[in-house]
Amino acid sequence: MIKFGLMSLRRMAELLQSGKLMARELTEHYLDRSESLQGKFNAYITITRDRALKTADQVDELRRQGRELSTLAGIPMALKDNISTQGVATTCASKVLAGYIPPFDATAVKKLADSPLLGKANMDEFAMGSSSLTSAFGPVGNPWDRKRSPGGSSGGSAAVVAAGCAPFSLGSDTGGSIRQPAAFCGVTGFKPSFGRVSRKGLLPLASSLDQIGPIARSVEDCALVLQAICGHDPGDSTSARLPVPDFAAALREDVSDLAIGLPEEILDNCPDSRISAAVEAAARELEGAGAKISRVSMPYERETLAAYMLIATAEGASNLARYDGVAYGCRHTSPSWEEMYTGSRVFGEEVRRRLMLGTFSLSAGSGCSSYELGQRARQKISSHLAKLFAEVDLLLLPAAPFVAFRLDEELDPLTMYYNDIYAIPANLAGLPAMSVPCGEKGGLPVGMQMMAPRFREDLLLRAGYTWQRRTDWHLRCPREVEQ
Amino acid sequence: MKAEGVIGLEVHVQLLTKEKLFCTCPTDFGAGANTRVCPVCLGLPGSLPVLNPEAVTVALRAALALGCTVNNISRFDRKHYFYPDLPKGYQITQHQHPLAQGGRVDTPFGSVDLDRLHLEEDAGKLMHTGESTLIDFNRSGLPLVEIVTGPCLTSASQARAFLESLRQVLLYANISDCRMEEGSLRCDANISLRGGGRTEIKNLNSFKAVERSLEFEIARQSRMLAQGETVPVQTLRWDETQARTVPMRPKEMALDYRYLLEPDLLPLVIDAEIVDRAREDLPELPRPRAARFIKEYGLSPQNAAVLTLTREMADCFEQVVAAGAAPRPAANLLQGEVSRLINQGGKQSLPSPHSLAELLALQEQGSISVTAAKEVLAQMFASGQSADSILSRNSLSQLSDRHALENLAQAVIANNPNPVADYLGGKKQAFGYLMGLAMKESGGRANPGLLKEIMVQLLTKQPINK
Numbered sequence: 013m014i015k016f017g018l019m020s021l022r023r024m025a026e027l028l029q030s031g032k033l034m035a036r037e038l039t040e041h042y043l044d045r046s047e048s049l050q051g052k053f054n055a056y057i058t059i060t061r062d063r064a065l066k067t068a069d070q071v072d073e074l075r076r077q078g079r080e081l082s083t084l085a086g087i088p089m090a091l092k093d094n095i096s097t098q099g100v101a102t103t104c105a106s107k108v109l110a111g112y113i114p115p116f117d118a119t120a121v122k123k124l125a126d127s128p129l130l131g132k133a134n135m136d137e138f139a140m141g142s143s144s145l146t147s148a149f150g151p152v153g154n155p156w157d158r159k160r161s162p163g164g165s166s167g168g169s170a171a172v173v174a175a176g177c178a179p180f181s182l183g184s185d186t187g188g189s190i191r192q193p194a195a196f197c198g199v200t201g202f203k204p205s206f207g208r209v210s211r212k213g214l215l216p217l218a219s220s221l222d223q224i225g226p227i228a229r230s231v232e233d234c235a236l237v238l239q240a241i242c243g244h245d246p247g248d249s250t251s252a253r254l255p256v257p258d259f260a261a262a263l264r265e266d267v268s269d270l271a272i273g274l275p276e277e278i279l280d281n282c283p284d285s286r287i288s289a290a291v292e293a294a295a296r297e298l299e300g301a302g303a304k305i306s307r308v309s310m311p312y313e314r315e316t317l318a319a320y321m322l323i324a325t326a327e328g329a330s331n332l333a334r335y336d337g338v339a340y341g342c343r344h345t346s347p348s349w350e351e352m353y354t355g356s357r358v359f360g361e362e363v364r365r366r367l368m369l370g371t372f373s374l375s376a377g378s379g380c381s382s383y384e385l386g387q388r389a390r391q392k393i394s395s396h397l398a399k400l401f402a403e404v405d406l407l408l409l410p411a412a413p414f415v416a417f418r419l420d421e422e423l424d425p426l427t428m429y430y431n432d433i434y435a436i437p438a439n440l441a442g443l444p445a446m447s448v449p450c451g452e453k454g455g456l457p458v459g460m461q462m463m464a465p466r467f468r469e470d471l472l473l474r475a476g477y478t479w480q481r482r483t484d485w486h487l488r489c490p491r492e493v494e495q
Numbered sequence: 496m497k498a499e500g501v502i503g504l505e506v507h508v509q510l511l512t513k514e515k516l517f518c519t520c521p522t523d524f525g526a527g528a529n530t531r532v533c534p535v536c537l538g539l540p541g542s543l544p545v546l547n548p549e550a551v552t553v554a555l556r557a558a559l560a561l562g563c564t565v566n567n568i569s570r571f572d573r574k575h576y577f578y579p580d581l582p583k584g585y586q587i588t589q590h591q592h593p594l595a596q597g598g599r600v601d602t603p604f605g606s607v608d609l610d611r612l613h614l615e616e617d618a619g620k621l622m623h624t625g626e627s628t629l630i631d632f633n634r635s636g637l638p639l640v641e642i643v644t645g646p647c648l649t650s651a652s653q654a655r656a657f658l659e660s661l662r663q664v665l666l667y668a669n670i671s672d673c674r675m676e677e678g679s680l681r682c683d684a685n686i687s688l689r690g691g692g693r694t695e696i697k698n699l700n701s702f703k704a705v706e707r708s709l710e711f712e713i714a715r716q717s718r719m720l721a722q723g724e725t726v727p728v729q730t731l732r733w734d735e736t737q738a739r740t741v742p743m744r745p746k747e748m749a750l751d752y753r754y755l756l757e758p759d760l761l762p763l764v765i766d767a768e769i770v771d772r773a774r775e776d777l778p779e780l781p782r783p784r785a786a787r788f789i790k791e792y793g794l795s796p797q798n799a800a801v802l803t804l805t806r807e808m809a810d811c812f813e814q815v816v817a818a819g820a821a822p823r824p825a826a827n828l829l830q831g832e833v834s835r836l837i838n839q840g841g842k843q844s845l846p847s848p849h850s851l852a853e854l855l856a857l858q859e860q861g862s863i864s865v866t867a868a869k870e871v872l873a874q875m876f877a878s879g880q881s882a883d884s885i886l887s888r889n890s891l892s893q894l895s896d897r898h899a900l901e902n903l904a905q906a907v908i909a910n911n912p913n914p915v916a917d918y919l920g921g922k923k924q925a926f927g928y929l930m931g932l933a934m935k936e937s938g939g940r941a942n943p944g945l946l947k948e949i950m951v952q953l954l955t956k957q958p959i960n961k
């Protein structure tokens with residue numbers, strides 16, 4: 013029997029294309045594994061066996077007929093449960109959306125129509141969180157230690173890949189929601205530039221920050237998925253009218269002409285010195301591969317988190333205004349509309365906290381709203397990053413300031429928000445960024461992050477692939493789920 | 496002394512487009528409830544708005560027709576409030592950066608300055624059915640422009656006259672069908688008197704409601720002020736059956752709309768070239784057209800004003816003239832009999848200008864009487880046929896045969912001895928009566944000059960009955 017655990021997507025595609033492997037066999041393997049580990053990690057909200065097998069059989073049939081299919085055809089996937097799937101419940105891990113079944117597929121899902129859908133991955137409610145603890149469907153366990161958080165909000169999407177339950181998954185990243193869980197789970201997570209992947213069908217958290225991206229074992233796998241999901245969509249006015257580069261070609265280039273900047277304030281102030289040391293070691297490794305390493309300044313740590321919270325909560329409150337109890341949630345029957353509105357909301361605590369913050373942030377009060385202040389800070393941070401990218405091609409920094417924390421560790425909200433401190437600048441400036449495994453601490457993965465100028469995903473792929481050819485951090489598996 | 500108000504209007508106009516503002520649902524009126532909906536206009540999670548370029552074109556035409564300054568860059572904002580007919584919990588509108596600013600509407604009492612014109616989406620419609628309230632989202636997402644006047648109107652009748660002039664321009668430039676009963680033109684009015692608070696009357700859906708509610712408010716507010724009371728700042732609605740304004744909510748509790756720059760849409764960029772092209776597409780508007788009619792066709796100002804009331808009428812006039820008719824008879828025909836028939840039958844389409852010109856020519860030649868011309872015109876309206884073919888089929892052409900008319904007159908005189916006696920006894924008005932009978936007898940076809948001559952001749956030959 014073939015072992016799929018560490019197999020690359022490219023290898024799976026070759027086996028499928030040559031007929032040595034049937035999509036059904038591959039899909040059944042991942043479905044079985046997903047179902048058997050569900051009790052352990054709670055990584056899914058819904059497992060969609062029937063739909064997966066139907067797609068797999070269709071792909072096998074088309075292959076049998078000799079049809080030309082996409083590279084990923086027949087390779088199954090998991091989707092974060094805030095990505096719309098026609099006919100399959102899409103809950104955002106919230107009770108508010110109980111019973112909601114989207115009548116359409118997200119554009120990214122349409123582009124992956126030949127990939128059997130294993131299921132919808134668990135997450136923080138409405139993607140508000142960095143722990144996957146706020147899900148109305150219960151917390152997700154980290155495959156490296158199920159008493160720990162897989163990170164969030166795309167915790168389920170990262171956990172299914174780490175546990176070998178899915179070859180790849182899609183998550184969404186508003187302020188680190190792909191990269192921090194990828195780092196916590198020891199997998200590779202990629203947030204494309206804002207506008208690279210259509211947001212149509214993504215249930216929004218903060219529309220100006222959100223982006224769908226892949227989580228997979230390796231940079232090479234991410235490149236394949238990116239190739240499939242990127243591109244202009246007339247259905248998303250903010251999606252970029254740009255041709256999609258050949259990402260596989262980017263993998264063939266090395267880093268010998270790349271200048272990589274290390275933000276010194278971040279490395280100096282990182283609360284976990286093991287993490288900063290791992291990143292510095294990675295920098296030396298890349299230097300050995302020919303890259304030019306320099307120290308750069310990236311201040312504004314305080315402003316970054318403040319700007320993010322003001323913007324993300326304001327846009328989030330706006331986007332969640334539609335869950336008013338009229339069409340969603342359990343309707344509070346009462347003679348007055350006001351009571352119907354106030355009584356029908358069944359949001360969890362963190363969502364309610366952010367709705368309050370966001371509503372406050374948008375309130376005009378006297379003069380300028382906090383949201384506008386946030387936007388000004390965002391401008392400042394973005395132009396600083398633009399200046400940095402005049403000097404270097406990439407920034408290298410930690411993906412998160414911590415390794416996976418324990419589920420029973422009661423982090424106060426601010427400490428929790430601090431999880432995303434290194435990830436947020438890329439969202440504020442719309443830049444592509446990627447998290448790759450680069451070390452371990454006490455048996456838990458450590459992730460490093462690379463950030464590139466807008467629409468230069470190719471630079472991230474080059475550097476990330478170079479790194480993964482020289483290291484094996486991405487090939488390590490949690491002992492608990494030996495594959 | 497009649498109190499003067501300070502009145503400003505916000506007019507919501509539904510644009511004539513095939514599709515909604517941010518989705519491709521059709522905009523037709525009267526479809527079954529919730530049959531013109533999609534994820535976007537239902538506000539389903541994950542749906543995204545995509546701006547309909549046709550709506551921008553029509554809105555731009557409105558801005559130019561009203562003399563507004565078009566902003567090179569305008570933006571969309573989310574305006575938040577909770578109401579069951581608002582599926583997203585916010586309305587996409589243009590708050591800080593509207594499509595256009597300034598502009599004016601010429602009215603019979605002078606020109607009214609506009610403050611702004613912006614694009615926005617409509618909400619759904621609540622339908623109260625006994626115990627429950629249902630929502631029809633067909634209207635959700637329809638493209639609107641909101642046109643805001645300065646606070647420069649002073650009376651209810653001015654407000655009404657302004658709306659009529661505005662509607663004339665909007666109809667002229669094919670911007671909206673302006674059917675208030677279908678909701679494609681709606682109005683909110685702000686009104687205050689010197690020294691009093693400002694009230695806003697929401698959702699006025701007829702010109703009559705605008706006029707009457709403002710009259711009511713002016714009277715109510717001046718009564719309060721005269722009694723030394725303060726007029727509270729309020730949002731009101733007009734209760735048609737009670738003929739009074741009723742409070743909706745106090746304005747001190749004004750909603751905080753928490754405007755947010757719409758992150759799902761890009762700024763709307765309108766460069767000079769687009770504006771030029773829209774300007775070229777703009778038809779000649781009523782006022783300049785009336786002026787031209789006076790100058791070019793020698794019409795009276797009153798004639799010109801009536802003929803330019805609607806674009807169809809003005810177009811028809813010019814086409815009739817182009818088909819060879821003299822301007823003044825053409826003007827008289829259109830604003831007299833043609834208008835009467837339009838109003839009577841509610842018939843929307845006019846007979847072809849060519850056949851109207853033909854009718855005028857026949858009248859000119861004397862081969863058809865004025866009365867017969869009316870009959871022919873009525874048949875042209877009903878059947879859509881040309882004047883010629885109606886004439887040949889119904890022999891409505893004028894009766895000028897002396898012998899036939901003599902027989903006809905003789906019969907009328909013989910059958911009506913009393914009026915004849917009256918006439919011969921000196922009552923001259925009896926002659927008109929007898930002429931009328933004879934004309935009726937001829938089916939309106941008698942050549943009136945000849946008939947009159949014959950009648951006079953025959954009557955003078957009558958013996959005087961004592």
Ligand SMILES: [Zn+2]
Binds near residue numbers: 519520531532535636
């Ligand atoms: Zn629609």
